[in-house]
Amino acid sequence: MKLRKDVAEVSRHLHERGWVANHDGNVTVRDGARYLATPTATSKRLITDRSLIELDGKGQVVGAGRVFGEIKLHLTVFERRPDVSCVIHAHPPNATAIASSRTNPIERPFIAEAFVSLGPRIPKIAYAAPGDAAAAALAPWCELVDAALLGNHGVIAWGADPEQALLRLELVEHLAKIAIAALPLGGVEPLPEASIQPLLAARAKAGIGRAADRALATAAQLLGSSAPPLATLAPGKPVVACAPAPHASVATISPSGGSPPAQDLKTVIREEIVRSLTSK
Numbered sequence: 001m002k003l004r005k006d007v008a009e010v011s012r013h014l015h016e017r018g019w020v021a022n023h024d025g026n027v028t029v030r031d032g033a034r035y036l037a038t039p040t041a042t043s044k045r046l047i048t049d050r051s052l053i054e055l056d057g058k059g060q061v062v063g064a065g066r067v068f069g070e071i072k073l074h075l076t077v078f079e080r081r082p083d084v085s086c087v088i089h090a091h092p093p094n095a096t097a098i099a100s101s102r103t104n105p106i107e108r109p110f111i112a113e114a115f116v117s118l119g120p121r122i123p124k125i126a127y128a129a130p131g132d133a134a135a136a137a138l139a140p141w142c143e144l145v146d147a148a149l150l151g152n153h154g155v156i157a158w159g160a161d162p163e164q165a166l167l168r169l170e171l172v173e174h175l176a177k178i179a180i181a182a183l184p185l186g187g188v189e190p191l192p193e194a195s196i197q198p199l200l201a202a203r204a205k206a207g208i209g210r211a212a213d214r215a216l217a218t219a220a221q222l223l224g225s226s227a228p229p230l231a232t233l234a235p236g237k238p239v240v241a242c243a244p245a246p247h248a249s250v251a252t253i254s255p256s257g258g259s260p261p262a263q264d265l266k267t268v269i270r271e272e273i274v275r276s277l278t279s280k
């Protein structure tokens, strides 16, 4: 019952934030061998725990209700990510503006904690027709990232639970809003090259999902030609970690603060990120 309530709450939140309109958006969760899903043709404003439909392991409806047309996107993620229990798709305006434009200024997250939380790349997947083509376009990214822009469409994000998936989608939209706000100022500045390696190491140690676990192995693929030489990553670096939610409170520390020796993982990761950003 809690899972149903969580999905209903997330669905209504999508509407409250203005990230969906009409019948847009959908939320699914893995519930044992089955899935729970938001019903098709229903405003997310109206979703309650009783509205949800049940699907079997192949995405076929069990009992009453009709499934939404984008279910294959969700199933594609679930099939490839056994660590994922929730997938959320919505059309948040700023991220969807970028998804529908010719550029992707959030492709490389430009804020340290977003880099740790979402990884080195937020891909924009070229538009593909809904159904098998869209699912096939998403499939290669499922193991590599936890959120993606869908070209001329919206955002899809996934996580270990509804809260984590929602926070990832929120963070993509937040980055998009900032990137668009920065356009009159000349656009966002990429993170310093020297910061990439420690942030990748922080992400690899963060314990925030399979994509993070694989951060070092997949960095070259995700960063393309700007990939750091992974062999230079110092072995035995201090353990760095991140709160399970993507919004670890790393933004509030002062780079100039002389902090005491690390006593906990949050302190360690804050120091690690600050060090990486302030050292050349």
Ligand SMILES: [Zn+2]
Pocket (backbone or CB within 6 Å): 024, 025, 070, 089, 090, 091, 153, 154
């Ligand atoms: Zn959609």
